[in-house]
Amino acid sequence: MTFTINVPKNFSFWRTVYSHGWCALPPFKVDKENKSLERIFKLASGKHLAVVIKDGKKEKLDIFSTLKLNGNEKKDLIFQLKSCLRMQEDYSEFYKEAREHKEYRWIPKIGAGRLLRAPTVFEDVIKMICTTNCSWALTEIMVSNLCKKLGFKFQDSCFMFPTPEAIAGVTEKYLRKEIRAGYRAPYILELSRRIAKGDIDIDKWRTSSLPTEELFKEVRSVKGIGPYAAGNILKLLGRYDYLAIDSWCRKKYFEIHRNGKASTDTIIERHYKPFGKWRGLFFWMDVTKDWHDREFPL
DNA sequence: GCGTCCAGGTCTACC
DNA sequence: GGTAGACCTGGACGC
Helix, strand or coil: CEEEEECCCCCCHHHHHCCCHHHHCCCCEEECCCCEEEEEEECCCCCEEEEEEEECCCCEEEEEECCCCCHHHHHHHHHHHHHHCCCCCCCHHHHHHHHCCHHHCHHHHHCCCCCCCCCCHHHHHHHHHHHCCCCHHHHHHHHHHHHHHHCCEEECCEECCCCHHHHHCCCHHHHHHCCCCHHHHHHHHHHHHHHHCCCCCHHHHHHCCCCHHHHHHHHHCCCCCCHHHHHHHHHHCCCCCCCCCCHHHHHHHHHHHCCCCCCCHHHHHHHHHHHHHHHHHHHHHHHHHHHHHHHCCC
């Protein structure tokens, strides 16, 4: 079935899809030519379906679903879609701040700033662990293996991201050797088992009323999640107080602001401090500006 | 083709 | 609180 959904003001579908590397990791699949995003969703009713999302006519998105949905199922899918595309969050304050700085006026102009996320916090967190201390190529291998070997098979080459229960059911050795998770295996396994047993509920992080500093500590309490991963996870929870500096961002910052001359993270922190609770997002916009310039010339 | 070295975050033990 | 070393993999490089 096909239907449309309205988009909020200042929303750019394609820039949200390409906001960071998530669109290249399964179950997300991006079609650059048709400018569409595809993935499998699981509904509360237990049904799985493949969905293709495309820019529609003025301020609408076209949604193509492989299943005919009843009222509640459609409502459920729309909620998940809007959550992934960050359509329910208010960025007006961020854009207002951006307009006040000459070098950031491009952001509200093109509707950048929304960061694509998965339907569940679990998927985002496991993927984030898979980005730590390795190349992007290895991240792709790990995530792809998780989906293919432990995820629900929807069609021939179409897999869902595995549930905590599915990962909890395998051994550390399996995660090391078959998934190629290496030393991350015990971290992935421990979190999956804690969730599967009901010892921890990380999906509530998205609606948490905790102050960001407290939430950061809670995210950090998960083994395998250090300052970089926690900062990035927070960005996917709608909190931008942490920069989440990794080697790539660090290098990029030095290129942009210091003519390639290396310095310390304290210098970077100091640079973005005036941006308050939006500093993490301004930092990300800075280091990814050239993607936007290259992929989406004004 | 094989061996060696390095880059990439996080944890733990130690000072 | 700060620091060194271990963890594991893919890729680059030299032979």
